[in-house]
Amino acid sequence: MLSLYVAISLSLLVLDTKFHYLDLIRQALAVVTHPLQQLSHAPARGFEQAGEYFQSVATLQDENQRLKHAKLENAPMTLRLYQLEAENARLRRLLSVKERQAAGGQVAQILYTARDPFTRRVIVDKGQQDKISSGLPVVDDAGVVGQVTRVYPFVSEVTLITDKDQAIPVQIVRNGLRSVVFGLGNGQLELRFMPANADVQKDDLLVTSGLDGIFLPGFPVARVLAVERDTAYSFARIICVPVAGVENFGEVMVLAAREAPPPRPALAEAVEGAPEEKVLKSKKKRPARNP
């Protein structure tokens, strides 16, 4: 009996890691487990809501004041945004450059963190019912949070950008340098395979480059925390911190699927070893990880 059960478990493991065949079983079992999970999180959420309820009126008034102030401060920029977007679209049309896709999506609430200590994932309250599909990017008010990796009927699972080896193609705002940022698993990110003399400085902002065909370009991802240049290694060690509240609980936005980018030229034509090539490769890996 032992060998039977062990054999089944091991084959489940292999099927899940290598072939991703088990999503149907997972979804079926999730129908049982998610109500239970909601039930077990109910007391904590109740306490939280009670705490919010008893929060003093003064705090709320203060916050309200601050938000009104912030809104007023941002007003000149937001008011001109429409005009700028229209102008941008017109100019792009004049230059016959393809128009930028407007970002759209739906707001989702982070329900809880997945308990698995080996990964960094959160569960949000939108699923197949809300037309969420795996691979969609997730952002919050400050920047990129992660990517939807598994979808269940009513909830879905978001892998955070700080998850180990979660990769996002980015570019540096200051000079447009392209690279791929990888999660380290400890709440930080790393720019890998950047030559030791690459023009990266502390406090550089990294935004999505959009080369992956998944993320729209221009979403802030991370800020460079430290750059270590050691002549003993051919690559610089560049550590970044996410700008979005990746480890916070709150509301996030699941962006709608991006329009399919134009087909890529065949790989044989691309120059071997060019930086674009690397980006392409790491981008190709991702759909395999998150089917």
Added chain:
Amino acid sequence: MQTTFSSSRILLPVRPWFIALSLVVALLLNMLPTAWWPGVPDWLALVLCFWCVREFRKVGMGWAFLFGLIMDVADASLMGQHTLAYVLLAYGAGALSRRVLWFPLLQQALQILPLLYIVPLVQFSIGMATGGQFPGFGYFIWPLVAALLWAPLTFMLLLPQHQPVERDANRPI
């Protein structure tokens, strides 16, 4: 059956629904947000281990497999991660049950401890082998806490099987 084989107290037979209920409650406890704190035991592993030792004829690897699958989905971990760990734990507990129950509770806990360590070690090796991140040493504390809880848990889970203390002349046992 007795509390331990060496005690003279005779217990009522266990009710199957109580086993199922205790396992479901353990599952719920596992899903609480407290599960993130270091040192909070894997309740399901502990209760499963308890029933595998106490009732090796009723609870075994099948239950472990089923609850392992549920835990895998609930935890969003790899399919088979909890399953394999729980199945091995259930096998070990079943194999140990004939011997462990002869000991007093504290010594039982001492023997259960290495058994419980199967769970985090198996999960850790699977997590590392598939490229997960290191969860920190806090991850390996819970079996110690769980072993300390063995005696209170035994008392609690055997409560429904205790008989009334007053003697009844018309009852055979």
